[in-house]
Amino acid sequence: MDLLKTSTPEEFIATSVSYLTDAILEAQQGGKTAVIGLSGGSTPKPVYQKLSEEKTINWKRVQFFLIDERYVPTDHADSNTRMIREALLCHPGADAALLAPDTSLPLPECIADYDKKIAALKPDLVVLGMGQDGHIASLFPPVLPEAFGPASVIHTTTESFAVRDRISVTFPVLENASSRLFLITGVEKIALLEKVQDGNQDASLFPASVLMDERTTWIVG
Ligand code: 6PG
Numbered sequence: 001m002d003l004l005k006t007s008t009p010e011e012f013i014a015t016s017v018s019y020l021t022d023a024i025l026e027a028q029q030g031g032k033t034a035v036i037g038l039s040g041g042s043t044p045k046p047v048y049q050k051l052s053e054e055k056t057i058n059w060k061r062v063q064f065f066l067i068d069e070r071y072v073p074t075d076h077a078d079s080n081t082r083m084i085r086e087a088l089l090c091h092p093g094a095d096a097a098l099l100a101p102d103t104s105l106p107l108p109e110c111i112a113d114y115d116k117k118i119a120a121l122k123p124d125l126v127v128l129g130m131g132q133d134g135h136i137a138s139l140f141p142p143v144l145p146e147a148f149g150p151a152s153v154i155h156t157t158t159e160s161f162a163v164r165d166r167i168s169v170t171f172p173v174l175e176n177a178s179s180r181l182f183l184i185t186g187v188e189k190i191a192l193l194e195k196v197q198d199g200n201q202d203a204s205l206f207p208a209s210v211l212m213d214e215r216t217t218w219i220v221g
Contacts, residue, residue, distance in 0.1 A: 001216040009046075009185075012221030016047040016183055019219060020127070021054050023179060027124035028061050037126035037169065038088070039067045039137065040080030043183050044127060045087050052093030059095035064088070065118050066100045067126060067174075068138035070163035071107055074100070078162045101167045107155060111167060115153040118169070123177035128208075131161065132188050134196070136207050137174070138166035143204040147171055171210055180211055185221035193218060 004019075006012040020036075027034035038044070066080055074081045081100040089096060099121075101114040128136050138156045139147045146154045149172040156166045174180065184193065193208075195201065201209040 001212050001214065001218065004217065004219045006219065006221045009221060012183075012185060012219065013046050013050050016044075016181075016219050017050045017054065019181060019217065020047070020051050020125075021057060023125045023181070024057050024062060027178075028058060031061075033061045033063050034125075035063045035065070035121050035123050037067045037123050037173070037177065038064050038080075038084055039127050039129050040069070040083055041129045041131075043129050043185055045083060047183060048084065048088035052088045052091040055092055057092070059092050062096040063121075064096055064098045065121060065123075066098070067128065068166060068168040069101045069103065070138075071103055071110070071165035071167060072163055073103060079103070101153075103167075107165060107167075111153050111155050114167060115151055118173070119152045121173075123173070125179050125181060126174055126177040128174070128180060128182045128211075130182060130184050130189055130192065130196075130208055132192065133160060134192060134206050134208065136182075136211075138168035139171075139207045140166075141205045141207065143207050147207070171207075174211055178215065180216045182208065182216065182218040183221075184218065190220060193220070 006015050024034045069080050070078050134141050140158045147170050152173050156168050157164050196206050196208045203210045
């Protein structure tokens with residue numbers, strides 16, 4: 001895995017935007033559509049805001065999909081769909097397409113519907129964060145056995161963060177991505193990354209440890 005350390009919030013955002021822009025342009029080579037999975041949370045928001053202004057990208061050939069969602073209406077303050085629409089699907093980025101769970105459906109149907117929608121996608125890149133408890137996507141430690149497949153999308157719960165009921169992609173989706181980008185900031189998460197890097201960690205307690213191969217880059221602020 002690669003580790004890019006940044007020293008200021010501005011450098012963190014610029015490094016992340018530059019990585020994402022290059023990844024999208026590369027995925028679009030030959031006229032292809034770039035397929036990019038997006039996480040929610042607070043860390044990527046300023047990165048998405050800046051990325052949306054990028055004029056070198058043909059946004060009509062970008063297919064975003066959500067890595068995870070909170071089970072709330074899409075106009076709710078905690079909705080990842082809402083955050084991504086407001087931060088990224090604006091400026092030139094407004095031309096991109098977004099696949100997201102339909103949270104107006106009852107939860108089991110919402111999961112089945114989203115699973116069907118994303119099962120055939122081959123992600124060029126997935127953007128991930130990591131919580132201070134080690135969770136990635138909405139896979140909270142100790143991670144459920146279902147997180148290892150075969151479904152692409154599962155229902156998870158958390159008592160520690162906003163919104164208990166979550167919709168999350170599983171490890172097979174994250175493992176299927178051509179590349180993965182983790183965006184983390186703060187000393188606690190940097191200390192956690194050192195534990196993840198250890199190599200002998202229990203995957204259910206440190207889910208990021210499953211993804212520490214040469215296709216993964218961490219940008220740290
Ligand atoms: C979400 C996520 C989640 C996020 C981490 C880190 O919807 O919450 O996609 O996996 O990446 O919780 O979130 P912060 O960047 O807010 O710390």
